[in-house]
Amino acid sequence: MRLTLHTDYALRTLIYLGIHTDRLTSIREVAQAYGISENHLIKIIHRLGQGGFVETIRGRNGGLRLGRPAAQILIGDVVRYTEEDMGLVACMQPPQPEGPNRRGGCILSDVCRLRGVLHEALGLFISVLDRYTLADVITDRERRLLDNPLPA
Numbered sequence: 001m002r003l004t005l006h007t008d009y010a011l012r013t014l015i016y017l018g019i020h021t022d023r024l025t026s027i028r029e030v031a032q033a034y035g036i037s038e039n040h041l042i043k044i045i046h047r048l049g050q051g052g053f054v055e056t057i058r059g060r061n062g063g064l065r066l067g068r069p070a071a072q073i074l075i076g077d078v079v080r081y082t083e084e085d086m087g088l089v090a091c092m093q094p095p096q097p098e099g100p101n102r103r104g105g106c107i108l109s110d111v112c113r114l115r116g117v118l119h120e121a122l123g124l125f126i127s128v129l130d131r132y133t134l135a136d137v138i139t140d141r142e143r144r145l146l147d148n149p150l151p152a
Contacts, residue, residue: 024063076130
C-alpha cells in the first residue's frame with residue numbers, strides 16, 4: 001500500500017503545527033519548510049480544517065494551528081480522512097452501479113478469499129496507525145530540524 005502525496009503532506013503539515021504550538025504558522029512557512037507547493041498545500045489545509053485537524057484563523061494576524069492537541073490526533077484518523085480510496089486492489093473499491101463488472105472486472109469478486117485476506121491486512125495496517133498519536137511521532141530530531149521558522 002502506498003499513501004498519496006495528499007496524505008503525506010497532510011501528516012507533514014500536522015507534524016509542523018505540532019512542533020509550533022506556541023504560535024500561529026503560515027501556509028508559506030510550512031511549504032518552505034518541506035519544499036512543497038503552496039497551492040497544493042492550500043487544498044490540503046482546507047481539507048484538514050474541514051476535518052477539525054487544523055484551525056485556520058483569517059485576517060492580518062491569522063495563520064494555522066492544530067485543531068486539537070497533538071495527543072488527541074490519531075495517525076489512523078488522519079489517514080482514513082485524507083485517503084479517498086483505501087482499496088488495495090480494484091475489487092476492494094466501492095462498487096460501481098453500472099456495468100457488467102461492478103467489482104473491478106474480476107469474475108471471482110463475490111467468492112474471492114484473497115480479497116478477505118487483503119481486507120484483513122488493511123485493517124491491521126490501520127489498527128497500527130490508530131495506536132499512535134501525532135504527539136507520538138514528533139521526535140526531538142524533527143523538533144530541532146523544524147523549530148527554526150523560515151522567513152515568510
